[in-house]
Amino acid sequence: MAFDPQLPYRASPRVALRPEPFGALVYHFGTRRLSFLKTKQLVDVVSGLDRHESVHAAIDAAGVEEAQRPAYLRALAGLAENGTIEERV
């Protein structure tokens, strides 16, 4: 399913997110993939996803600079691809 940032998303329930000094570690128990989220803002976006009606709104709420939105969207698309985040029904 293609990543659509206008839809509501959430961190997958099969994923554990562990805050670290640099950001967070994310481990997917199903795929056994480990992802390093390298900024605190990205961590805020990911953990805030289930509180917002769209990915864009979660990005807004995390205070991401507009110039960085494309980079964040690419990162989130990758996280959707590897199962870390998923569409919220």
Added chain:
Amino acid sequence: MAPTGEIQPASEEPLVEETLVEEVSIDGMCGVY
């Protein structure tokens, strides 16, 4: 500089600035037999 968004395998040097996400296999850590 704006970070790139692509997910890169942790073993590669990013060609441009810092990536936001790096991914590695849970078996990708030395010191675990």
Added chain:
Amino acid sequence: MKLVDHFQYGLNSPICLTWELTYACNLACVHCLSSSGRRDPRELTTSEAMGVIDELQRMQVFYVNIGGGEPTVRPDFWELVDYAVAHDVGVKFSTNGIKLDAARAEQLAATDYVDVQISLDGATAEVNDHVRGPGSYATAVRALENLAAAGFAQPKISVVMTRQNVDQLDAFAAIADRFGAQLRITRLRPSGRGADVWDELHPTAAQQRQLYDWLVGHGENVLTGDSFFHLSAYGEALPGLNLCGAGRVVCLIDPVGDVYACPFAIHENFLAGNVRSPGGFQEVWQGSELFAQLRQPQTGGACRSCGFYDSCQGGCMAAKFFTGLPLDGPDPECVRGFGEQALAARDGSTLIPKSDVDHSRSAPRNSRGPVPVTIGRRPEKACETSPLAGLAGDASDSRLRVPVAGS
């Protein structure tokens, strides 16, 4: 910042770790990194082990590799695995297969979040049993057959690469395919009993190249535990973090609760603490002086001027330590040959560290140096340089003075 630069500030918890549950083992592999064989009477109890799991859960350690010795010979092994999984800690256990009968295989196939890794060091009984003992190949194959018949998804077959099995890489891949398993190949380190056989068994320089080329060409689905990061200096880095994880992202908890930087470094110089101490494992991980030192950025030491240092990071700390090489110099298997030079430069006065921790069942393994004689005080440690070390009034604490690269 590169990921590795973040680690200097320490992670709140290890990402994964090795937990040796027992030093008891039904085998006596010649290269055993933990010199296992006899159970240590001070082993953690079931209750203490569950306490460790509770801590790992609190610390959000995602994944633990349970090994030994042979972990399945502990009567409470299956209970502990279930307990870990029920407390959000994923488990992979490393076994020679001795207890994996059809019934166990069925149970495992029905259990989620448990991974099984079968040790195998030869694609034929002849090569395997030479290192692991008579019948060990058959035991491993039987376990793999049982797991396959039970429908257990993708066990791992873990191979230690030696001079004798490098030519069997394709055969190993075929065995993995045959049993629906995933191949994992790892580096032989001169650790534990490995120290006694390293000279004869470690791959030659040509074989290292052969191994690297094979991984690049055929290794897409082959795991390595990042154990060949020293080969990155050949060119393309292999998948993985490509750095020494000891004390930074991984560590070892041993059967008596001692915490070492890495399972290949079971030696008091790399002992960070014990889980039975106040504060438990978390205090050791977060507060140990040794780990703080290991997390410091490395400057490369003698490897500083080598253009490949960024790729190989100076190689494996344990491999250097147990061959008597300085930690701030080349890996003994440095792909540029600097390690060979360093090894050749060793002489009769070079102290080769030997671990006190030896649970081997047979007579003491070959000693590589003078037998330490205790006359009322502990023998000096190999890295101790102060002539006053160990004497009353000596202010140094050799436990803290781990020579690390760049220091």
